[in-house]
Amino acid sequence: MDSPKEVTIYDIAKKLDVSPSTVSRALKDDPTVSKNTKKKVFETAARMGYRSNQFARNLRQQQSLTIGVIVSELNNPFITSVLSGIEKIAGEAGYGIIITDSSQSAKKEAANAQNLFQRRVDGIIASLAPDTKDLAHFKPFVTKGIPVIFLDRVEHMAESTSVVINNVMCGYVATKHLIEQGCRRIAHVTSALQHNIYAQRYKGYRDALEENKIPFDESLLVIMEEAEEAGEAAAKKIMRLQPMPDGVFVTGDFAAAVCIRTFQDNGVRVPEDMAVVGFNNEVIGRLIKPTLTTINYPGKEMGEAAARNLVNHLKGLGNIGSISTLTIRADLIVRQSSLKTG
Amino acid sequence: MDSPKEVTIYDIAKKLDVSPSTVSRALKDDPTVSKNTKKKVFETAARMGYRSNQFARNLRQQQSLTIGVIVSELNNPFITSVLSGIEKIAGEAGYGIIITDSSQSAKKEAANAQNLFQRRVDGIIASLAPDTKDLAHFKPFVTKGIPVIFLDRVEHMAESTSVVINNVMCGYVATKHLIEQGCRRIAHVTSALQHNIYAQRYKGYRDALEENKIPFDESLLVIMEEAEEAGEAAAKKIMRLQPMPDGVFVTGDFAAAVCIRTFQDNGVRVPEDMAVVGFNNEVIGRLIKPTLTTINYPGKEMGEAAARNLVNHLKGLGNIGSISTLTIRADLIVRQSSLKTG
DNA sequence: GTGAAAGCGCTAACAA
């Protein structure tokens, strides 16, 4: 099955009676090689079925033309769009991406980082696992001068860049929109506030309330588990509050959809009795009834920004190394679920 | 930024006053090296911050410990679960995966294949683009004895293995279920039948009808575009049929959900007036009302099967090379949308 | 149980 032998630049050189260096240069389209020689080299290379040996190239240049990516979870539409953004930009720049999945575990994340380090990736893009606190596993990269870019779920580390959305602003905008719709008692359904993205959205929510002199009531803050049934429990809890809230800001479209359905099942009309704003702009929001007002979480753009930043850095373009945070624009998408007025 | 220098086995050898070969052997836990030397080597390696150089190793062994993956589209829950299955098995076996996205284009797919070939991946797992007919871009792999595994959307090629579900059977089971629910006029909403997976599901649909002596009516076959609005158009077309069908088998959950909503908006009750069965078991099916009966498309299992097969092949285990098709079990998941009885 | 030496295929500094 294995072909007899791989063709090397030496074979080409011998056939053309030039030196291997000339062949090497010709193949990289080096301007110091004559047009004529180049043409001959390309032709014979093609004819002999030559393919350049990345291994030798990697060894020689000490670079892999590969970017390592660590995601917390592959099964997630947001992550997927991030990946497609990364893949696009990296691919265009000639980089491949090695993707690893930490399955939401800081431990596996560390193992993945270690693995990518061994594989000598040229750079890293990572979306941290929920329970990652200690960034020690990224230290080796920093030490070796390998750029690390954090995305979405970030922690701060010297010498690294972060790509995020302005979660405070998003929380603020979502809440303010509800207030503008006439809501005065707004619940907030979210995940554990230890994670900074949720803490920030919560801050935005609080800011909007404060700015509008709406008192905050501790019972309006509903923390849910990551489980699938969590949305239902949250909705029930909200309906039991006295007086019942007239708006909810939920930090996830799926959970928001489940809430809406639970409200409806219990005779609470959306948006008339309860206005709802979600988060992420997932497909589901366009399908449910009423359609879901949400924050567009621009995964693809974030992935592209991260990859572009990394690639530029690797190619030594611009003063990119000095950027510490890249904030991508995220907008409110208004649909039916929040429109009490017209 | 760059650290002063990489530690090599030569550095370790010098420090311990042994030869590089001994260090190399010790590091691979070669039995011919004495326990004592091994211990010393491991210790010094750790102390000096040694990391083995994959590039040199790759060059020497002519293998990359990397599997190339080509998907037709990253933004897709099915593909994502496939990837998570591949990543899991490959990772456990010490292989990394390089993922490329063909964006549904045969041309980009060919470019990706070419790219992965240049990168000298040890094996390939590919889910073909919808318009791929010509498999020439995989020939180089076959020629070099690099295993190629096709998944889900497959075409036949000598010397390659395919991982699929039994689409005919799935179409049959879905349709038969509708018949058992009392449906006698069953529409089939699907995508272009040029793609064998759709053609096969259609065949299963026809088989079930025939087996139950239900005449087939050409107008019941509704081909939809890939666009998002396609589901709505399909539903409207079905409602216009005379007499109106009493069941639909839709080859996609999202489209099925859109159909259901369109039916409901037009006063057609599901499942009472119209029983619906989807395909893929996407999250959305558990959320809509009524919940959606569907075929569970076991992406993760398929990915795992493909990766396991490939890894075993690469490691020279078993007579795996001889398997040409691996069919993964896919089941009907009965929920509310199809239950006219009970 | 260990060492010497050759070479995987490529690139780049230097020389011509």
Place this chain on the structure above:
DNA sequence: TTGTTAGCGCTTTCAC
């Protein structure tokens, strides 16, 4: 414009 040469760091025969 082209050639010479010396490695990149590792593995692996073969010899001791």
